[in-house]
Structure formats: C-alpha cells, structure tokens
Amino acid sequence: MTAGPAGSGRWFHRPLPRPEARLRLVCAPYAGAGAGVYRPWAERLPADTELLAVRLPGRENRLRERPAQDWPSLARDFAAAIEDQVASPYLLFGHSMGAMLVYETVVRPLARPPERVLLSGCRAPHVPRALPAIHELPPARFHAELGRLAGTPADVLAAPRLMAVLDPMLRADIRLAETWAHPAPDPLPVPVTAFWGADDDVAPPAAVGAWRALAPRGFRGHRIDGGHFFLHERARDLLGLIDDEITLCQAEPRRSNGS
Template sequence: MTGTAGTPTAESGRWFHRPLPRPEARLRLVCAPYAGAGAGVFRPWAERLPADTELVAVRLPGRENRLREWVPPDWPSLARDFAAALDEHVASPYLLFGHSMGAMLVYETVVRPLARPPERVLLSGCRAPQVPRALPAIHDLPPDGFRAELGRLAGTPADVLADPRLMAMLDPMLRADIRLAETWSRPAPDPLPVPVTAFWGEDDDVAPPHAVAAWQALAPHGFRAHPLAGGHFFLHERARDLLGLLDDEITLCLAERRRSDGS
C-alpha cells in the first residue's frame, strides 16, 4: 500500500512508528536510532514534545516487526531506501534527528537528493565523517568478546546480553549495524544542504566532543551546538535536558518558518 506523505499505511508502518499520532501537527520530529536499537527507544518522547509536534520514530530493517528483514550491508542501499520512505510517508515540514549510527544515516540520506528535505538535521553523539573513529572496531570479535564490548558500551540491555538464545537471534543485526557504523568514513565529505544542530556528551569516548563539533565544517547553512553531561548514551542519561533542547529547536524552526512565510 502507498499513500500521500504522512499517511499511515502498511508500508509506512514498516519504516515509521507514530506513538501519538498528530495528523494536524505543524511539525514532525523524525528520529533515527543508534546501532541495534528500534523505534521503541523514542516512544517515551512522544508525550513530552510540544502539542503541535508529532514524533515519528524510525524503524530500521532487522528489528521489531522487521526482525526477519535483511539489513542492507552498505550505506548507499540503506540511505536510498530510507530516503524513499521519507519522501513518501513523512509530511513536511520536519526535523530529522539521529543518534550515533542514526546520525550517520541522517547524513547519508540528506546529502543524497530528497524531494522534500528536512528543515534542519539534528546530529547527536556522532563523529563527523572526516574524523576517524575513536575506539577499536568490535564488529568482527568472537561472540564472548562482542557481548563484553556491547555491555561496556551500555547500549544493549543487560538482560538481552545474558540471554544466549536472544543474542543468537539478534547477533547478525547487531554486527551489521555496528559494522556500518565502524567502517563509516568520508575523507572528503559533502557538505549538508540544510542547517545543522549537533549534540554531544561531555564524557563520550565513542564520539568525543571535538569529533562531534567537527560537523561545523560541513554546515554552510548554519550550525548550532549543545554539549550535555554524560557519556555516549546521554539521550537516556540526560533525556530531560535533551528534550528541553529539542523543544528549543522546534520553537526556533517554527519561528523561522513564520518569518520565511512572511506571517
């Protein structure tokens, strides 16, 4: 099934989850998750956003109700499919947020042609593509070492790591996601065609502050930066602070649109 942008159809439901549908919203906040995560990580945000903003959480292949789907092995394939879903199922205006691998997907999608680009991209906990990764790669470690590193990163719940059957089922998706993130590199990256806001954790050793601040070099249309206390998963550790900053970004975006419309 297909529909106009923003229409919740079966095909839209593959890619997007709207925990609190607001079809008359003035703005949509589209959120792409970090490696191994699903749309559910953003569900608590829905009721905490302004009443005129709809949360649209991205559901990537290989997880949740897409568990049996193949995870694309390269960025062009994943970005192409995501771009097509955005163009068909998310109405403008919208902001595009991504954390860690989700921010990489946002970048790879927006630097390719979009019929309706976002008003601004919000890049969280993610090094700029010209900056080498800060930590050794883990995606090709043996199972025990891989689980140990996932536990150290604190992005995978301890009860999932402790369940051998569940880990056996999730392992291919987790490794595919982390391989994409760890091998992501653009020595001469394209600038972003829309304004950029970057968020970083002051104690993040995966995406250190200087590596996230380097997005400014790819933001010719405007750049804002927001440091937060916490490590790589500050979006959970400091959810209230981050949501306050997102409220500010939403307010600024709507004000900018009113000025551009002359109203």
C-alpha cells in the first residue's frame, strides 16, 4: 500500500470492518446516493468478505465538498483513494452512475486492478441513453422527474429546504450520468459481470448486455426481476448472485498487477 493522498479514507465507509477478510467488495453508488445505500449489505456478505461503500463528494460527511464536475478528475481521485485504502484482492461493484465510475476508473488503468468488475443497471458506454435528459430542467420539473425515476425518496423530495441543499449534488450527478458516452470505448482490462433489471427503462437489458463487447477477459450476465432500482426491490436476489460471484472469484486463479 502507498502513502496515498491526504484524506483518502473519506472515500470509504466500512460498516462492518473485517481487517482479516480474504476479499473486499467496493461498492459505488448511483446518482444522488451515498455510502448508506450499501450499509445493509455488510452483514449479508460472506464472513470472509469486507464491504467498502464508496462516499462521493457532495453528500453525507462530504456534504461541504463540491460535487464532481467531470469524469477524468473523479476517476483520478477515486483511483488514488483505492490505491491507498483498498487492499487486494477486491471486486468493484457499481450501480447505474456507480458502474460508469467503475468503468472510467478501471480503464485508466489502476496499478492494482480489481479481480473483476460488477456492473449493475448501467448501459455500456457506446449505447445511447434510453430516456431524455433532465439535468437542465427547472427545479419543479427536475424534482418531479427524480421522483418518477424512484431514486430519491419521497420524503426528501417533499422537504424544500433539504432539496435546496441537495439540488447541486443531484444535478451534478445526473449531468455526469446523462452526458456519459464513448462512441469507441476502450475494453475493460479485467473480467466483467453485468446485472440488468428485466423491466428497467433507464438501462434496458440489451443496453446492459452490450458490455459483453467490452469484456475480452470474460463476461457473465444476470437478469433480475424489477426496474432500474432492482438493487433495492430485489436485494436478496442480487446479493445471492454477488455471493456466487465472490465464490467464483475466490476459486479462480488470482490476478496480479493487471496480468
């Protein structure tokens, strides 16, 4: 492990520290979300796996930090935090915008890459977005669309003062996700597992399955009932599949420095 950048620990929340874990599962959140969305997973993972939930700028205890404005700097800073804080071997999981961050970070590439990336509810980078953009809508319409997408809790949307605080972070995240595109994307240098919701209209099954074309080191795909937020609607199903991925990862030959 390197000395790393000052404050790199603020990127990760360890709900159930397991310093002797054989494997670490690093989970990046969807747009507008924080590390807290993964907290319930910690006790449901295998006993030899430690959960590290990613906390992005502009939320939770990083609320005073400016939300990320561009992919290169966000991926660079996230990569530096991984190098400093995450021991190998590890898996990188991301849902929706979190999966975009996983891709941007891994293709740069990392000095110590993950054993595998787990990409959930996210179109491949060469596939156009399925829905119209909302990040430039006026506040009332923007908040209404957030409610329709079901990613922001209704009680949060109904709190004007809270929404005034959160709006810059939400817009920044949504803008990053909606403008993310690579017409000629680089392939991933590690194996890929993709998860898609059978009724997801944000990242339709075919758009998520298109990751196969960017996975020369191996691809597995899993269909899960539900819409875009199947990670909440069908958490038990998703965690069962992640458990299987952990078991398979521990049985496969160990990767070393990207080889």
